[in-house]
Amino acid sequence: MASPPNNDASGSNNDGTKPLNKAFSKVDLDGHNLPPSPAPSSPSNGRRRYALATELVYTETKDQYGASSIPIYQSATFKQSSAGGGEEYDYTRSGNPTRTHLERHMAKIMNATRALAVGSGMGALDVITRLLRPGDEVITGDDLYGGTNRLLTYLSSNQGIVVHHVDTTQVAPVAKVISDKTAMVLLESPTNPLIKIVDLVAIAKMVHEANPKALVVFDNTMLSPMLCNPLDLGADIVYESGTKYLSGHHDIMAGIIACNDPALGDKMYFTINSTGCGLSPNDSFLLMRGVKTLAIRMEKQQANAQAIAEFLESHGFKVRYPGLKSHPQYDLHWSMARGAGGVLSFETGDIKLSERIVEAAKLYGISVSFGCVNSLISMPCRMSHASIDAKTRAERQMPEDIIRLCVGIEDVHDLIDDLSRSLVQAGAVNITLDGFHATGTAQSVAQASVANAEASETSTSS
Numbered sequence: 001m002a003s004p005p006n007n008d009a010s011g012s013n014n015d016g017t018k019p020l021n022k023a024f025s026k027v028d029l030d031g032h033n034l035p036p037s038p039a040p041s042s043p044s045n046g047r048r049r050y051a052l053a054t055e056l057v058y059t060e061t062k063d064q065y066g067a068s069s070i071p072i073y074q075s076a077t078f079k080q081s082s083a084g085g086g087e088e089y090d091y092t093r094s095g096n097p098t099r100t101h102l103e104r105h106m107a108k109i110m111n112a113t114r115a116l117a118v119g120s121g122m123g124a125l126d127v128i129t130r131l132l133r134p135g136d137e138v139i140t141g142d143d144l145y146g147g148t149n150r151l152l153t154y155l156s157s158n159q160g161i162v163v164h165h166v167d168t169t170q171v172a173p174v175a176k177v178i179s180d181k182t183a184m185v186l187l188e189s190p191t192n193p194l195i196k197i198v199d200l201v202a203i204a205k206m207v208h209e210a211n212p213k214a215l216v217v218f219d220n221t222m223l224s225p226m227l228c229n230p231l232d233l234g235a236d237i238v239y240e241s242g243t244k245y246l247s248g249h250h251d252i253m254a255g256i257i258a259c260n261d262p263a264l265g266d267k268m269y270f271t272i273n274s275t276g277c278g279l280s281p282n283d284s285f286l287l288m289r290g291v292k293t294l295a296i297r298m299e300k301q302q303a304n305a306q307a308i309a310e311f312l313e314s315h316g317f318k319v320r321y322p323g324l325k326s327h328p329q330y331d332l333h334w335s336m337a338r339g340a341g342g343v344l345s346f347e348t349g350d351i352k353l354s355e356r357i358v359e360a361a362k363l364y365g366i367s368v369s370f371g372c373v374n375s376l377i378s379m380p381c382r383m384s385h386a387s388i389d390a391k392t393r394a395e396r397q398m399p400e401d402i403i404r405l406c407v408g409i410e411d412v413h414d415l416i417d418d419l420s421r422s423l424v425q426a427g428a429v430n431i432t433l434d435g436f437h438a439t440g441t442a443q444s445v446a447q448a449s450v451a452n453a454e455a456s457e458t459s460t461s462s
C-alpha cells in the first residue's frame with residue numbers, strides 16, 4: 001500500500017487488525033516496510049479475525065458436496081417440505097444461497113452486521129433513499145458522481161425531498177443547513193472527479209449531535225473496504241458500486257449496502273424483496289470471485305496511480321490525487337484511509353487538447369467507470385458526469401477539460417510510456433534537452449493552481 005504521512009512503528013497491520021507476528025507482518029512481498037494503519041484504530045468489531053487481505057479469500061461455504069467455491073444456485077424457486085413452508089429459501093427475489101453467501105462475506109469485509117447485494121451501485125442508493133419520506137431533507141456534496149446527482153435531482157423534483165448541495169470538505173457548510181428535518185447526509189470521498197476529501201469523522205460527529213435521527217450515508221466506491229471502513233468512522237450506512245473495485249473486471253453491475261443497525265437492515269431488505277432488485281445468483285458468484293483478489297489488485301492499481309500522478313506533476317500538470325503531498329487535503333485523507341486508490345484527474349487548460357490526449361491513448365481505453373484491472377481514460381464532463389447540466393457543472397467549478405485516469409494493473413512503464421506518447425502526440429508537452437514539460441495552457445493551469453493553493457494557505461493561516 002502507498003505510504004501515509006506518519007510512519008511510526010505501532011505494529012498494527014495496514015487494515016487495522018493486530019498482527020500475530022510483527023517481524024513478518026510489517027514486510028510486504030518486495031521486502032519494503034509496510035506502513036502502520038493511519039486510520040483511527042479501525043476495530044474489527046469481532047467480525048474479522050485476520051488481516052483484510054486474508055479475510056477476502058477466507059470463506060466458509062456450507063455446501064452439501066464441500067464445494068470450495070460457492071455454487072451458482074441458478075433457480076428462481078426452492079421446493080418446500082410442506083405447504084406451511086418454513087425453509088430458508090422459497091424464491092430468489094426474497095433470497096438465494098449464492099447471494100446470501102456473498103452478503104455474509106461482504107458484511108465481514110465491511111465491518112458490518114448486515115450487508116445486502118443489489119443489481120448496481122445506483123440500485124443501492126435507490127434502496128437507501130427509499131428510507132426517506134416527503135418533506136425530509138438531504139444534505140450532500142457539491143462534487144458528486146453524476147448518477148447520484150441525477151437520482152437526488154429526481155427525488156427533489158418528484159418525491160418532495162429537499163436536497164442541499166454544499167461543500168462537504170468542511171463541517172461548517174453542513175452544520176449551517178442541518179435541521180430537525182435532515183433525514184440523511186450523503187457523502188462521497190474522494191469525490192468523483194475532483195478528488196476532494198470529505199471529513200467523514202467530523203461531519204458524522206456533528207450530524208449525530210445536531211440531529212440523532214439523521215443518517216450518515218457514505219459512498220465508498222472510490223476507496224473500497226480495502227482502503228477505508230466508513231462504518232468505523234461514523235457512517236450509519238455505507239454503499240458501494242460493486243461494478244468497480246469489488247468485482248474488478250468490468251464484467252458485472254452490482255451494488256453492496258452495509259450497516260450495523262438490524263432495524264435499518266430489515267427496512268432495506270424489505271425494499272429489496274418488494275422491488276426485486278437483489279443481485280442475481282450468477283452476478284453474486286462473479287462478485288464473490290472478484291472480491292477475493294481485491295487486496296492485490298488495489299495494491300498494484302494504487303502503486304501505478306501514484307507513479308503516474310508523480311510523473312504528470314513533475315512535468316508541470318495540475319494533478320488531483322490524494323497520494324500526492326500537494327493535495328490540499330492530504331493529511332485529512334490519510335487520517336481516514338489506508339491508501340490513495342487508483343483514480344486521479346488532471347487538467348490541461350484546453351478542452352480540445354484534452355480530447356486529443358484522450359483519443360491518442362492506446363493502453364487506456366476511453367471508457368466510463370473505474371476500478372477494473374485495465375486502465376481507462378475519460379473526460380468526465382462529456383462522459384460520467386454529462387448528466388449534470390453545463391450550468392451546474394460551471395457553478396460547481398468542474399473544469400470542462402478535466403481528464404480522469406482510472407489506473408489498472410498493467411506494467412507501470414508501459415502505462416507511463418503510452419501516456420507520454422499521447423501527451424506528445426496531442427501537443428500537450430514540449431520536448432527539451434532536460435526532458436519534456438507541459439506546454440502553454442497546461443503549464444499555466446498548473447502555475448495558477450500553485451498560486452491559488454498558496455493564496456488559500458495564506459488566507460487560512462492569517
Ligand SMILES: Cc1ncc(COP(=O)(O)O)c(C=O)c1O
Binds near residue numbers: 145148222242254
Ligand atoms: C462514486 C460512484 N458511486 C456510485 C456509482 C453507481 O454505480 P453503478 O454504476 O454500479 O450503478 C458510481 C458509478 O457508476 C460511482 O462512480
Ligand SMILES: N[C@@H](CCSC[C@H](N)C(=O)O)C(=O)O
Binds near residue numbers: 147369
Ligand atoms: N451513462 C452512464 C454513465 C455511467 S458513469 C460510471 C461511473 N460511475 C464513472 O464515474 O465513470 C449514466 O448515465 O449513468
